[in-house]
Amino acid sequence: xxxxxxxxxxxxxxxxxGQRLLTPLPAALxxxxxxxxxxxxxxxxxxxxxRKDEAWRYTSxxxxxxxxxxxxxxxxxxxxxxxxxxxxxxxxxxxxxxVFVNGYLAPALSALGGASGGVVVSALAGGLGEVPASLRxxxxxxxxxxxxxxxxxxxxxxxxxxxxxxxxxxxxxPIEILHVSVGTEQTGICHPRHxxxxxxxxxxxxxxxxxxxxxxxxxxxxxxxxxxxxxSELVHSRSQEESQNxxxxxxxxxxxxxxxxxxxxxxxxxxxWSRSDVRVTFEGEGAEAELDGLxxxxxxxxxxxxxxxxHEVPHCSSRETFKGILDGxxxxxxxxxxxxxxxxQKTDAQLSNDNLMLSRSAExxxxxxxxxxxxxxxxxxxxxxxxxxxxxLFYLRSRGIPQVQATQMLCQGFAQExxxxxxxxxxxxxxxxxxxxxxxxxxx
Amino acid sequence: MKLSIKNLKAEVEGKEIxxxxxxxxxxxxxxxxxxxxxxxxxxLAHVLAGRAGYTVTAGEVTMDGEDLLGLEPEQRAALGVFxxxxxxxxxxxxxxxxxxxxxxNAQRRARGERELDSVAFLKLIREKLAMVSMQPELLKRxxxxxxxxGEKKRNEILQMALLEPMLAILDETDSGxxxxxxxxxxxxxxxxRSPDRSVILVTHYQRLLDYIEPDFVHVLADGRIVRSxxxxxxxxxxxKGYGWLTGKDEAA
Numbered sequence: 001x002x003x004x005x006x007x008x009x010x011x012x013x014x015x016x017x018g019q020r021l022l023t024p025l026p027a028a029l030x031x032x033x034x035x036x037x038x039x040x041x042x043x044x045x046x047x048x049x050x051r052k053d054e055a056w057r058y059t060s061x062x063x064x065x066x067x068x069x070x071x072x073x074x075x076x077x078x079x080x081x082x083x084x085x086x087x088x089x090x091x092x093x094x095x096x097x098x099v100f101v102n103g104y105l106a107p108a109l110s111a112l113g114g115a116s117g118g119v120v121v122s123a124l125a126g127g128l129g130e131v132p133a134s135l136r137x138x139x140x141x142x143x144x145x146x147x148x149x150x151x152x153x154x155x156x157x158x159x160x161x162x163x164x165x166x167x168x169x170x171x172x173x174p175i176e177i178l179h180v181s182v183g184t185e186q187t188g189i190c191h192p193r194h195x196x197x198x199x200x201x202x203x204x205x206x207x208x209x210x211x212x213x214x215x216x217x218x219x220x221x222x223x224x225x226x227x228x229x230x231x232s233e234l235v236h237s238r239s240q241e242e243s244q245n246x247x248x249x250x251x252x253x254x255x256x257x258x259x260x261x262x263x264x265x266x267x268x269x270x271x272x273w274s275r276s277d278v279r280v281t282f283e284g285e286g287a288e289a290e291l292d293g294l295x296x297x298x299x300x301x302x303x304x305x306x307x308x309x310x311h312e313v314p315h316c317s318s319r320e321t322f323k324g325i326l327d328g329x330x331x332x333x334x335x336x337x338x339x340x341x342x343x344x345q346k347t348d349a350q351l352s353n354d355n356l357m358l359s360r361s362a363e364x365x366x367x368x369x370x371x372x373x374x375x376x377x378x379x380x381x382x383x384x385x386x387x388x389x390x391x392x393l394f395y396l397r398s399r400g401i402p403q404v405q406a407t408q409m410l411c412q413g414f415a416q417e418x419x420x421x422x423x424x425x426x427x428x429x430x431x432x433x434x435x436x437x438x439x440x441x442x443x444x
Numbered sequence: 445m446k447l448s449i450k451n452l453k454a455e456v457e458g459k460e461i462x463x464x465x466x467x468x469x470x471x472x473x474x475x476x477x478x479x480x481x482x483x484x485x486x487x488l489a490h491v492l493a494g495r496a497g498y499t500v501t502a503g504e505v506t507m508d509g510e511d512l513l514g515l516e517p518e519q520r521a522a523l524g525v526f527x528x529x530x531x532x533x534x535x536x537x538x539x540x541x542x543x544x545x546x547x548x549n550a551q552r553r554a555r556g557e558r559e560l561d562s563v564a565f566l567k568l569i570r571e572k573l574a575m576v577s578m579q580p581e582l583l584k585r586x587x588x589x590x591x592x593x594g595e596k597k598r599n600e601i602l603q604m605a606l607l608e609p610m611l612a613i614l615d616e617t618d619s620g621x622x623x624x625x626x627x628x629x630x631x632x633x634x635x636x637r638s639p640d641r642s643v644i645l646v647t648h649y650q651r652l653l654d655y656i657e658p659d660f661v662h663v664l665a666d667g668r669i670v671r672s673x674x675x676x677x678x679x680x681x682x683x684k685g686y687g688w689l690t691g692k693d694e695a696a
Contacts, residue, residue, distance in 0.1 A: 395533040398493050399547035399603060400521035413537030
């Protein structure tokens with residue numbers, strides 16, 4: 001018996017606690033029971049990953065032993081007012097907005113009804129009406145069954161966003177999914193579960209955000225499934241600016257149909273411990289994916305991104321550009337795997353990871369991996385780890401800009417290439433501001 | 445502004461480059477410092493601006509009586525020292541307008557002056573932009589990133605015009621410029637000239653001095669000033685080459 005079990009937090013105990021304490025599913029969600037059961041079986045069959053598991057080698061789960069993670073239950077934060085989250089809202093956002101508090105939809109804070117053309121913007125629970133049968137069938141379809149936390153999410157999922165864009169429809173305004181986490185007396189864990197489905201030739205822009213009220217301590221175990229039909233296009237922005245005490249894990253699974261386009265911009269700035277798994281699977285020819293990411297790891301912060309890009313079919317392209325900024329004893333883990341299957345001829349895949357170290361005590365573990373089984377492909381990868389450029393710093397200082405400010409400007413500049421990819425101006429401004437504030441705290 | 449350099453010795457990576465340099469620059473004066481490659485011209489410019497990597501082993505530099513060598517680069521800038529770089533650095537992701545505004549306001553803050561708001565700043569920068577004939581689009585781009593050689597030099601002169609330094613040091617700003625850009629650079633410097641502002645022009649060639657008339661010309665060789673005179677010295681140098689003063693053959 002390992003120590004995690006003795007102190008009460010391994011996946012099984014989290015599962016059992018969840019099964020015992022979570023609010024029973026309403027009858028309308030009976031259809032979730034078999035899916036949850038499948039997740040529970042998955043959890044039972046897996047152990048907690050450790051240093052010997054390649055995908056977790058640099059990313060310790062030791063924090064699980066430090067506290068007992070209890071399920072966050074629905075209800076206690078109904079009283080949250082719009083004023084309480086006002087600071088987190090994006091200026092000028094006009095599209096639909098789903099706001100979740102501790103993993104549960106808060107209808108009073110959400111703004112719905114703007115979507116037209118048969119676009120469904122809904123939630124799993126939350127009283128937004130029956131989930132259409134067509135969507136029910138898609139839930140759990142592509143989630144990674146081998147991912148222990150994703151399985152745990154499946155076993156305990158209670159709420160999350162459901163977005164469906166019908167064939168040929170372009171959802172005009174961005175749809176926002178905003179998560180707000182509020183601290184509780186005990187260390188909580190929640191399992192938000194989102195499903196995004198674009199049918200043939202549909203288009204949408206989705207903004208997914210994770211914020212905290214105060215220095216809340218909790219574990220956000222998110223799972224997202226994205227399915228893009230032939231010729232569809234999704235622009236997906238994700239920003240994680242959670243509290244410096246939070247743990248954030250998200251497992252994002254994307255399936256691309258032929259000629260579909262997927263654009264992801266990930267800004268991962270917060271959390272004491274943050275892990276993002278992104279798997280993109282090319283299932284139809286001629287599809288494209290562009291992934292940009294920014295990882296901030298301040299002192300004692302761990303920021304991990306694992307990419308798994310699977311070129312299974314010919315004539316697809318993918319570009320992955322990820323940047324890390326580290327300070328103090330911050331740690332960045334980047335694992336970029338690109339698989340090109342034997343049939344996936346004419347694949348074009350380019351991956352890069354550049355890291356800026358502001359401190360000698362910081363650590364980067366970066367591992368690009370190309371696994372190519374086809375013979376007519378164009379693939380490349382590159383990683384860099386460097387300090388701030390002394391010539392750049394001197395140039396700014398020679399103009400009168402003090403060293404601390406010059407450092408921030410250069411960090412911001414380094415990040416800007418990623419931030420500029422964010423399609424929403426409001427989110428770009430917001431993320432830039434959060435980054436500046438956090439870099440400021442670092443300098444102070 | 446009065447700059448006084450006495451017996452300045454400086455080394456780079458253990459190699460002595462400046463070997464006891466004396467130079468006095470009075471208020472309103474323009475001094476040209478000329479010399480062959482490797483004579484220490486750029487080292488002098490960088491030591492004055494406070495670049496790391498240069499070790500001053502002897503001598504002193506004062507500006508209006510204040511010890512310059514003990515100050516950080518940003519403190520020197522706030523006092524009015526400006527270095528126009530021979531090779532301006534590209535700053536990817538750092539917006540040019542933002543950079544110019546932060547630089548101006550940082551200096552104003554350091555001097556206890558009121559900062560300019562965005563409106564006042566934009567008005568000012570538009571004026572200066574016209575002065576150096578720079579494309580307004582270049583303000584929206586990252587600093588110097590992808591700029592042509594001439595655009596980078598214009599951007600240096602734009603910064604100088606905006607920051608209005610008391611001591612402008614131009615490090616081979618004329619190198620690689622076509623005649624139009626050279627004229628812009630010269631106009632920028634000439635516009636800055638005033639009874640209390642001073643200029644040091646570091647240059648290899650006499651050409652720049654046709655546009656900016658210096659009060660004094662100095663020849664630097666092997667880390668020391670070996671000859672000083674008025675602008676006629678530059679003409680003479682052009683005719684005779686540096687070998688005339690250094691005793692070495694040098695292809696100019």
